[in-house]
Amino acid sequence: MAENHQFYKPKIDSETAKQVVFELYGLKVVKISELDGYDDKNFHVIVDEDICDNKSIGKVLKGGYVFKVVNSLESQNEKLFEAQTELMLFLRPIETKNHKSFDTVLLPSGKHIARLLEFIPGDVLFKLPNPKADIFYQVGLLTAELDKVLQDFKHPAYYKHPQWCLGASPDILHYLNAVEEKHQALVKTVIAEFSSRVLTIENSFSKGLIHGDVNEQNLIISTTNNSPVVEAIIDFGDTHHCCYLYELALAMTYMIFLANNIDVGGYVLGGYASIKEVKLEDIKLLKANMCDGKALPIFGSGRKF
Secondary structure: OOOHHHOOOOOOOHHHHHHHHHHHHOEEEEEEEEEOOOOOEEEEEEEEEEEEOOOOOOOOOOOOEEEEEOOHHHHOOHHHHHHHHHHHHHHOEEOOOOOOOOEEEEEOOEEEEEEEEEOOOOEEHHHOOOOOHHHHHHHHHHHHHHHHHHOOOOOHHHHOOOOOOHHHHHHHHHHHHHOOHHHHHHHHHHHHHHHHHOHHHHHHOOEEEEOOOOOOOOEEEEEEOOEEEEEEEOOOOOOEEEEHHHHHHHHHHHHHHHHOOOOHHHHHHHHHHOOOOOOHHHHOOHHHHHHHHHHHHHHHHHHOO
């Protein structure tokens, strides 16, 4: 609970965001809309294509950019953002006028890291009504493709497990009083099974850099010829070095609960396995992983202890 006083969601409105984008990136915002963000502030900004006081930008993007201001707690970890900067080379971060991939801004809520990214047009999967089986197959496929692209990426900042990764789930028992009493026994049972069946052999699992949060709010859907396509995975704030099994289990869990249909998990697994091998012994452990993954959100907004 000691870190609570250090966490503040950025206090920044649209007008201030426009000013900061111009000051840091030399771009004049002509249209701005706020995007969803649990801990951070995110804006979609459309800028004047004829005004660009930034030599790092060769061509202003018509589709605009995402301007992200990070919460105060995570803004204190600049080493992690340096790691994310290296990771995001293939994600096309936009450099500031001072040739930096991110910068800090002082707001009423404190000091916050800010960065600008290319906007990927489309809607989040959450907004797609009644997604079909092919969408869930694509989710698994794209997740595996991302894991494969990142498998050789190394940075020391990513070797520290975040509080909410599956491998650290037994730690949440310290905060069991934050859970409704009627759920406490179930949480204990789920974590005990996960600890005995999975954590005891964790070192035998294949590992690499994983996204860590492939959910319906982090998947962008575009429409081509009236057919929805999973276009991209966004938000790398939970990226860390861990087991690929955990990545797959979490993606399956999120999709099952989105569709309210357990069969959906099979489509995600099929898509993932078409790119990366999933061993039979790992498949047998998916249920324990998925139950553990579902136990974590019971803590809800208590995630910042």
